[in-house]
Amino acid sequence: DTEVTQTPKHLVMGMTNKKSLKCEQHMGHRAMYWYKQKAKKPPELMFVYSYEKLSINESVPSRFSPECPNSSLLNLHLHALQPEDSALYLCASSQDRGANYGYTFGSGTRLTVV
């Protein structure tokens, strides 16, 4: 299995909703990442988990809450989002943070906040 699987692929939520994005990989990678990408912009790093511990939080608002239940799973809990949070949310993984090859990205969750 050489994939990163993200669910759901599309999500529409209201500003008062609570939802979760899920990410799963079975490549034995020990670093996992959440990125946010707006149209025609590069990915912006949100969170990095290394060996299941949060190692980087790029000053992301608290309405985004990451969780890493085990080495294969990564969740992003969403609460009270704003319309400007609408974007493509990408999960990625790598062997570790210093891996000599690229990150493997999931296909993303297209989030729309209404």
Place this chain on the structure above:
Amino acid sequence: GQNIDQPTEMTATEGAIVQINCTYQTSGFNGLFWYQQHAGEAPTFLSYNVLDGLEEKGRFSSFLSRSKGYSYLLLKELQMKDSASYLCAVRDSNYQLIWGAGTKLIIKP
């Protein structure tokens, strides 16, 4: 500050060769990556350079000069499916990826 520059858009002809340049200024250097991203899809890994020189992988090659803070991605025998954005990313001393804004490559028949 940290900065990665690449052209916003390039146009090339099917069957031809195109070179996409990337220059960078980062806090330390732990490798440079090239990714391909089709519209609405996730980035896919193309190449990784950490030492100076050329890395060849099929129709794609990537070059790095650390002293010049410069890399290029060379695409040969262009196909229509190569129409995509190409993102240059540098891993800095904190092992964080710094991304360029991407180069949109348009292939014409």
